[in-house]
Amino acid sequence: MKILFFLVFLGLHSAAAVTHSMKYFVTASSQVPNFPEYVAVRTFDGVQVEHYDSNTMKAVPKQDWVDEFPEYSLSWKWETDFHRDNQQVFKVNLKTLRERFNQTGGVHIVQEMHGCEWDNETGDFNGFYQYGYDGEDFISLDLKTLTWIAPKQQAVITKQKWERAGQGERWKNDIIQTCVEWLKEYVNYGRSSLMRTDLPSVSLLQKTPSSPVSCFATGFYPAKAEMFWRKDGEELHEDVELGEILPNHDRSFQMSVALNLSSVTPEDWRRYECVFQLSGVKDDIITKLDKAVIKSNEGFPLGAVVGVGVVLLLLVVGISGFFLWKNKKKGKEGFQPANTTGASSSSLSTSVEVQDTG
Structure with a gap:
């Protein structure tokens, strides 16, 4: 499945549906004219609820009810500070991936997505994590086997490191437990706004x-x-x-x-x-x-016309994503996966850093 992209953004479940979803997207890009180098987005049931980009340098709610959500009242400054740090992590990622693919200059894009889905009738849930580079899959997690799938030879070093470190189990806990917990809160709190029907x-x-x-x-x-x-x-x-x-x-x-x-x-x-x-x-x-x-x-x-313009933006913002990273492993070797230590209660926090061994 090609990550470029995430037209999953366009076919998401509605709040009136039985299955609810929370998805986080992040994009870092180089040499894309008139577009931020870093964009982060969170969606709930197909509705954008949070946004940050490197031009505005500020995390903001995109729905009134999210801004009023009790757990978010003190988190916006934290998340803004977090993304400012995370921009630097993704800049390093881009540089390292260009080196792995023997590339110099030009337009390049790192894309990352994770999230969860929950059926409020059956109680079933599912989660996913994908990381892409230049429109193609780079690495993803199989939650059933807790193994990392690396379709590109350049991603094998990442796969090996993450599996040795047991990152699959930790990701499973982050995606399934933390994400589903907050998804349930969103379903309850945003119900009045998102359960509407407009013909x-x-x-x-x-x-x-x-x-x-x-x-x-x-x-x-x-x-x-x-x-x-x-x-x-x-x-x-x-x-x-x-x-x-x-x-x-x-x-x-x-x-x-x-x-x-x-x-x-x-x-x-x-x-x-x-x-x-x-x-x-x-x-x-x-x-x-x-x-x-x-x-x-x-x-x-x-x-x-307006709608298509929005979609073109979302295809790059949807190239983007909202994924809170806690950059605690700078300077260590290898491609570093998520770290939720110190994350705000309102969102998952990760730290992906690409640094090759010598």
Whole structure:
């Protein structure tokens, strides 16, 4: 699985779903124009709740209810200080990885993600840890066997060191126990804000008379929805292109599904309809294919443009991540994994440092 990236960011569970998730992303980059060298993000059920970057140099809440969360009242300064230190750790990581891959200069990106999922009906939970370099997997943890998977030869030294140190067991405790504990707190505290249901507005769009017709839904929440075309009541799979669920600037979501009509006669258009289904909502939103209501390229809604812009940012911020590192092992040999010693109670804290042996 390619880490670049984390379109997992776009398909996350909603707060209304049974399965809840907390995910942390961090990205360090070099020579990327007009973008911070270090970005950190935390998401809860697909909603960004925390952000830090090396331009602003400040950790901030992205939801009002998070800022009011009792355990967070004194943590923002700590987390800001932490990330300022962590920027230097990731700068070292980038330098070392370039050396391992025999690279000089150019654009390079380190990506890291970890988190957990919890089913509040069954009580089942799962966790994950992934580390990537330049858009490809570098190392990840198999929680079942507590072994590290190193698809690249350059990561073998890291795998060996971490397994000798028993880092898999410690990571399991961090991800499963600490992450799930705080995920449960988030579910309880953020319920009123995140359990809402917002229906979308749905439009038919077409760039030119010969282009596919896109059924575009925007303004819905949560981000658990399905959208498809059907003909005579039967769902279509051919000549259909389904887009990703994308975030809007107002924290709602959008998605689209395009239908190629090149082989459809005008007389048959009435047999087609677009169907939008939102989790937790009984009735579907059905839009009949009607040439009279199709908006041309000139009428394309601004929300779509804004949403795509946000997604492009998230693909780099989602290249990013929110992962609190406690840099206690500077100067030691090897690729250092997470260390939760001294972490704030509000988040997991880690320290990844890449330094090769001589």
